[in-house]
Amino acid sequence: MMQLAIPQIQKMANTIRMDIINMLEAAGSGHAAGPLDLADIFATLYFNVLRHDPKNPDWADRDILVLSNGHCAPVRYAAMARAGYFDVSELKTLRKFGTRLQGHPERTRLPGVETTSGPLGSGLSQAAGMAKAMQIDGQTGRWVYCVTSDGEMNEGNYWEAVMFAAAHKLHNLIVIIDRNNIQIDGNTEDVMPLETLRDKWESFGWHVQEIDGHNVESIIDACSMARAIVEKPTVIIAHTIPGKGVPFMEYDYHWHGGLIPTPQQAKDALTRLRSLNGKISGDHD
Amino acid sequence: MDMHLVDNIGADGIKQESNRKGFGRGLLAAGQQNDQIVALCADLTESTQMAPFAKEFPQRFVQVGVAEQNLVTVGAGMAAMGKIPFVSSYAAFAPGRCWEQIRTTICLNERPVKVVGSHAGISVGPDGATHQMLEDIALMRSLPHMVVVAPADSVEAEKATLAIAANDKPSYLRLSRADGAVFTTKDTPFKIGQAYVLQQGTDIAIMATGSMTYQALVAAKKLAKDGISTEVVHVPTIKPLDADTIVASARKCGRVITVEEAQIAAGFGSAIAELLSETAPMPVKRMGMQDRFGESGEPAELLKHFGLTADHIAMQAHGWIDQMPQYHR
Numbered sequence: 001m002m003q004l005a006i007p008q009i010q011k012m013a014n015t016i017r018m019d020i021i022n023m024l025e026a027a028g029s030g031h032a033a034g035p036l037d038l039a040d041i042f043a044t045l046y047f048n049v050l051r052h053d054p055k056n057p058d059w060a061d062r063d064i065l066v067l068s069n070g071h072c073a074p075v076r077y078a079a080m081a082r083a084g085y086f087d088v089s090e091l092k093t094l095r096k097f098g099t100r101l102q103g104h105p106e107r108t109r110l111p112g113v114e115t116t117s118g119p120l121g122s123g124l125s126q127a128a129g130m131a132k133a134m135q136i137d138g139q140t141g142r143w144v145y146c147v148t149s150d151g152e153m154n155e156g157n158y159w160e161a162v163m164f165a166a167a168h169k170l171h172n173l174i175v176i177i178d179r180n181n182i183q184i185d186g187n188t189e190d191v192m193p194l195e196t197l198r199d200k201w202e203s204f205g206w207h208v209q210e211i212d213g214h215n216v217e218s219i220i221d222a223c224s225m226a227r228a229i230v231e232k233p234t235v236i237i238a239h240t241i242p243g244k245g246v247p248f249m250e251y252d253y254h255w256h257g258g259l260i261p262t263p264q265q266a267k268d269a270l271t272r273l274r275s276l277n278g279k280i281s282g283d284h285d
Numbered sequence: 286m287d288m289h290l291v292d293n294i295g296a297d298g299i300k301q302e303s304n305r306k307g308f309g310r311g312l313l314a315a316g317q318q319n320d321q322i323v324a325l326c327a328d329l330t331e332s333t334q335m336a337p338f339a340k341e342f343p344q345r346f347v348q349v350g351v352a353e354q355n356l357v358t359v360g361a362g363m364a365a366m367g368k369i370p371f372v373s374s375y376a377a378f379a380p381g382r383c384w385e386q387i388r389t390t391i392c393l394n395e396r397p398v399k400v401v402g403s404h405a406g407i408s409v410g411p412d413g414a415t416h417q418m419l420e421d422i423a424l425m426r427s428l429p430h431m432v433v434v435a436p437a438d439s440v441e442a443e444k445a446t447l448a449i450a451a452n453d454k455p456s457y458l459r460l461s462r463a464d465g466a467v468f469t470t471k472d473t474p475f476k477i478g479q480a481y482v483l484q485q486g487t488d489i490a491i492m493a494t495g496s497m498t499y500q501a502l503v504a505a506k507k508l509a510k511d512g513i514s515t516e517v518v519h520v521p522t523i524k525p526l527d528a529d530t531i532v533a534s535a536r537k538c539g540r541v542i543t544v545e546e547a548q549i550a551a552g553f554g555s556a557i558a559e560l561l562s563e564t565a566p567m568p569v570k571r572m573g574m575q576d577r578f579g580e581s582g583e584p585a586e587l588l589k590h591f592g593l594t595a596d597h598i599a600m601q602a603h604g605w606i607d608q609m610p611q612y613h614r
Contacts, residue, residue, distance in 0.1 A: 107395070114365070117389075122358050122386050132362070160354060163350070164359065
């Protein structure tokens, strides 16, 4: 299992962003904003935080990562490919007939996906069930990480799981919220306001951290602290910019899932990403 | 085959017990045999009969409170870790309230979670229509990978529970609230996927599931007095259906009535009609709830009111024989 240093993780996140643009363009459909803004978190998880073995997805001692907002599957697939779960060339099969990379992730199709998700609000319950089973078996040194969106907190099922995890003191459960402030019909605070999010979670009995979801060091530190908290489960509210890394998509909820970059837009996005956001340039650009 | 039924079917003094109790015993036994069995409940531990398991194995019993979506989904998460979860509430709430979570996290995900829907049917009684779940058969049989079992009595419920515990598949077990006649014995065969001809006949086949099988047997006794030879087919496994046994009976008798304590729309009778329409086409009379909700009342008076007693079955059989020729296919 590899553990990259911070600059390498940042570079990997950039690579994952390029993979996402390529995947969506090849697929002709899918979700852009969420996967892009989760690239730093997924790069950090797969290349530093998680105890896992890409060559052994069923390794009994592994940490488990549940992606509750399953529509963000492209970022997971890209991270898995780069980590060595399967060949990068398979990424272009996203959403195509016969693919292992289904539009929303399915456990039985792709080893390493851990569980099926897509319908929002149910991932945390599954993650809590996994953590509960570990607790019953007295397993230590293993964690269940659950990435969720903010919009899916509209679902009642989500809060059932929040209450359950606190009641059962599932300190081996760590939630990372992709707080990008968007959902399909608009900004979260216009559609169904979530604030004050920190207060809600604390009152439900969770330990709360808030971080910049694009700062790799912060992500690593937050996860370390989460593992150290033993009286309650931890939630990390990761503030993110939807569409991060692709300037014409950033902050715009329309890129949640209804739009796919046109070939020219994809080219522009990739050029931007390849230049590490303008830091370097090449003759061919 | 000798079905080893009791010898006092139809008698007033026949032993009565709710099939939930059989599930409770079966769950405890399953838990004793396999320490990966866990039980999850949504605030109904006593009435779902999970209490004996919870008492014996407190560390393997998980209370989720009144949260049925979380109930089945936490179950799916535990199954991911190798546990064999039984999750229970009233059928109106599981699968009623959490059908999508069952679909996605248990069926599509292919996790061997056992959903136990207690208090199914109108015999729930005074609680009324909101709690009398009638659509659960339709909901569950439409799901790929789901096994659906409705045991006839408490003895069969215990066997069904043990069988489900070992089948490594998503499964649904349908139970009643009210007491019902205990008419099978420990020697009565039970196997998931198997239907049983409890009584041979030639004029008409009555196919029943769950609580209605006993009523069908009592009806058959009445019909015998009128010179009618009735074949009674007990179908505890609604999915997968035992096509061989069912089609053979249908072909032999040429007339079929089905009975269920559930909506006939997309229910047990529909499953039979679907099968026969493709293999041995004949009219099938489906007895059950005729697209209506239940209401408050005592179980016995509700069953009478909605036409689900042995008398009603016998009357329907007479009518069907008068109306219908025999379709020997």
